[in-house]
Each structure stands twice: as C-alpha cells, then as structure tokens.
Amino acid sequence: QVQLVESGGGLVQAGGSLRLSCAASGRTFSSYVMGWFRQVPGKEREFVAAISWSGGSTYYGDSVKGRFTISRDNAKNTVYLQMNTLKPDDTAVYCCAATKRTAYLGLTKSYDTWGQGTQVTVSS
Numbered sequence: 001q002v003q004l005v006e007s008g009g010g011l012v013q014a015g016g017s018l019r020l021s022c023a024a025s026g027r028t029f030s031s032y033v034m035g036w037f038r039q040v041p042g043k044e045r046e047f048v049a050a051i052s053w054s055g056g057s058t059y060y061g062d063s064v065k066g067r068f069t070i071s072r073d074n075a076k077n078t079v080y081l082q083m084n085t086l087k088p089d090d091t092a093v094y095c096c097a098a099t100k101r102t103a104y105l106g107l108t109k110s111y112d113t114w115g116q117g118t119q120v121t122v123s124s
Helices: none
Strands: 004-007 010-013 018-024 033-039 046-051 058-060 068-073 078-083 092-099 118-123
Touching: 004 092, 018 033, 018 092, 018 118, 033 068, 033 078, 046 068, 046 078, 058 068, 078 092
Parallel strands: 010 118
Antiparallel strands: 004 018, 018 078, 033 046, 033 092, 046 058, 068 078, 092 118
16 A cells, blocks of 8 residues: 655645645555545545546546646656646645546545645635
8 A cells, every 4th residue: 555645735826836746655656546636624525636557547627627737757656736827716735645446536435545635725
C-alpha cells in the first residue's frame, strides 16, 4: 500500500495558477490509479480529476474541465494537479487518493488510500 503526501497549496488571486503535487511512497505507485478530490467544510468531497496508471487516460469533474490538468511521473512516484484560471469557488482542501480500481473513479468510496490534504485559497 502507498502513503500519500500533498504539497503546493497556498493563497492565490482569482485568475492565477497553482500546481499541486502528491508524492507517494512505495515501489508500486505505477500500478495505482490516482485521483484528486477537494472538500470545503460542511460539504461532501468533490471529485476533481483522476489519471490511469500509465497516464494515458484522464478524467475531470465538470467544474474544472478546461482549467485543471492532472499528470503523473511514475519515475518520481508523483502525481500533479495543474490548476489554472482559479476562481474563489476553487477554495478547498485538496486531497490525492489512490486505488487499483478502474471504474467509478469519481466516487470517494472507490479509493483506498488518502493523503492529508493541502489547502488552496483563492481570493477575489
């Protein structure tokens, strides 16, 4: 099983960009599908993006399509989330997650391992 640590969050103005990283421990990272979710207090976790083990397939939530890009570097055991044209509504704690499932990747219950999260705050 992998362990996940996110980084790269912070405070940014609306319209700006951030790149989040999720570093995984273990030698089996390349066998996991990776996802990003976000959560604000009082709301359920929202699916942001997912990427297949090879990086050849990516999936996005409707609210981030065209603005966010998920990628991975299996040699570095890291998955990234490039976030552009940020909006105040993107403010949340962003968590990465890992799974060996290949279906229903937009659901939190599909993932077995979660990181602690990194705060992203977008000011207007």
